[in-house]
Amino acid sequence: MSRLLDETRGVLDHAITVFAADPHVVGTLTAHRTRLGGPLRVALAGSIKTGKSTLLNALVGEQIAPTGVGECTRVTTHYADGPSPRIGVTYRGARRDADPVELPALHRRGSLVIETERLDLARVAALHVDWPTQHLRDVTLIDTPGVDSAVTRSVWGEFSEDVVDCVVHLVRHLHEPDVAFLESYGDRVAENVGAAGTFVVLSRADEVGGGRVDAVMAAQQVARRYRTDPVLRPWCATTTTVAGLVAETARTLRGVEFTALRTLSRLDRAELDAQLLTADRFVQASGVLPSGTRLALLDRFGLFGVRLATSLLRRGVDDSAALAAELARRSGLDELRDILERRFLARRDVFQARSALLAVDRFLARARDAYLPTEQSSTPIGGAAGPRPSPVPRTVAPAALAALAEHVDRVRAGAHGIVELDVLTRLRRRPLDVPGRAGAALTEEAERLLGGEGPSAPARLGVAEDTAAGELRAVALAALGRWRGHAENPFADADAVETAQAVVRSLEGVLVELPRPVAVGVAGS
Structure with a gap:
């Protein structure tokens, strides 16, 4: 277990004590604590029939998510590794005696069948599918209803309460419904994962180019254009493409x-x-x-x-x-899996810790709101996208809230990995504007050095993975000199200075991790 996760666990224990009188808060914080160090939790989002379940099957390598002509995912479904096949059911509110706790795990023609006819789906919070496979040992995949589904508002209205680390958003094309989702729910998603934890997948690559054998190559060109699209940039770290059915x-x-x-x-x-x-x-x-x-x-x-x-x-x-x-x-499946591995799984501890600390932040804000008149409420959760959650009851003393907030700030200040994710998310929304510099190029370099392409030294420095340590050190030192200059630029605005300082800290971390050159002595007589 990493030091960051140990410190985050300490914050959660502190928060659980502070909010002990509120079962909902304790339950959410306990869920965060339980999954620290466990699989990365990745939610698959998108409109109906964008291929979320198909992609999930491709990532797992087995047909465990139902697919078909109609709407197949009507309730949020979690797929995790388990000792044997099992389908569990959790409900909103109290479970009734007639409500099944489990559904039978049926197999038909090599596929798992999830029979929901016995369920009142309006009362079902989620299904939990355990499936014994190595492909789910490091990641739990969460299949969500389509954003244009009748149940979407309630599902995404609860999204900020779920324990989700990253989001894969699938689109056919970047058309109005997909942009509308990103704009309407992007702030809510950002509360947990931010743009640094979200990437967009053009999921019907075979449709771009009329189904020709080179259609995926055409779709990859579209995906590359999307990476710099000003509408898309604020909501995701990158874009890629996949022909889901073929995958x-x-x-x-x-x-x-x-x-x-x-x-x-x-x-x-x-x-x-x-x-x-x-x-x-x-x-x-x-x-x-x-x-x-x-x-x-x-x-x-x-x-x-x-x-x-x-x-x-x-x-x-x-x-x-x-x-x-x-x-x-x-x-395109291999590239998509590489993005998941290199950009997200490699920073699992950081994503989990950041998500947990943000959850504590939200409950602290709501507890403070309990001491303010309604018109002065500062809690931003909910907004136009859904109903505003109820504030935490006024049962916690302000001094206890202040001590917990100080604990959170102390852990966050010492966690540079979280700082990197926060700066990456801000850069997606507000690119750098440095006098006398090409802002786009500087922003791109900053994102790479902050680990936007992956946290390894070669990925940060933009060189081949097999580059020798001596060359890595030389490239890092050159970049460190440049970015120290940006950090000391008296004409730069606050965002640019803060970004440069974060980049400098990242480069110093890279240099610390690289093997030091061995000094060669001169033999004397």
């Missing part, structure tokens, strides 16, 4: 599917291309595969996936494992 199928490829695809790939190229012009032509084509098999392939791969898979087989991919690996790479 899911790549991780769950079956032998019979590989055999069918190989059979298709051996057809005359002109004949196969004619069949793959449209889904109807493909299903109705006569010859080597029956229509039922063709329908099954379309259901699992989509027309784009069939085109891509048969093209790869024609180019020499000769076994199912190689095909699955190449499909995962070309779908």
Whole structure:
């Protein structure tokens, strides 16, 4: 357990004592304490049918989240590693005698089936799926209803109360509904994770470019443009793209599917291309595969996936494992997993500690509000996006609140990793404006040095991972000199100075971690 998590646990213990009279507050703080050092909790958000459940299956490598034509996720569902399959149910308010505590974990055609017919979904707070897999040991995935679902307001209205470390927001394109969600709920999400803990995924990459085999490459170009989009920048750290259906199928490829695809790939190229012009032509084509098999392939791969898979087989991919690996790479899944690993899992302790301290901050603000007239209330939680939470009852002495606030500030001041996340979030909303400097380029360098591309020394310094320690030290020292100059610039505004000071501290940390050069003595006679 890291020192930061130990200190955060101390703050939570202190806060639980201060708010002991309020069961809701104690429950939330206890949840934060319990998960410190455990898996990173990542929420998947987006409109209906943007592929949240499909992406979840691709990340896990098994079909455990229901997918289909209609709205499949109507209640927030947590997927975590467990010793055996289990589906638990938690409720809003008191559980009734007739309310089931668990649902049966049923398997049909290799997929987990979650039967919710017995549940009053309006009263269900969340489902909790335990599934034995190594892919959920480091991360708990939280599948949420679509932002345009009838239940969205209540789900996201409670979002700031949930124990979430990072958010993956899926969009088909950056159109009005997605922008509206980011603007309406972005502040609420930022209360827990901020832009530094959020990234946007263009989730239907195959639709960009009309389903051609190079569609993902076209979508990647769109995603790169989004990274500098002024509408999107304030709400996320980065963007990437994935063809979700192909990614899911790549991780769950079956032998019979590989055999069918190989059979298709051996057809005359002109004949196969004619069949793959449209889904109807493909299903109705006569010859080597029956229509039922063709329908099954379309259901699992989509027309784009069939085109891509048969093209790869024609180019020499000769076994199912190689095909699955190449499909995962070309779908964008490998890059997405790399972002999760490099930018988020590598800073798990920092995200967890920051989220816990922010939760204490919120309860402190509400407790202070209890001593103010309603019109002077300072608690920003809720806003236009949802109902304002009830303030903490006036049961805590102001002196106890002040002591707890001092404890939080003391831990936060000594946690540079949290400072980095806070500065990264601010930079996404307010890029640097330095007199005589190219603000965009300076902002980009600051974000990288603060760990925006990942917390490793090579990622911060923008060099290859296998760069020698001596060269890393030279690059870091050069950057340190530049940024000390920015920190001492008398014409820079407060944000620029604060950012430069944070960058200087980050670079000093990099240098401390690098091996020191060995001094070579001169032999004497």
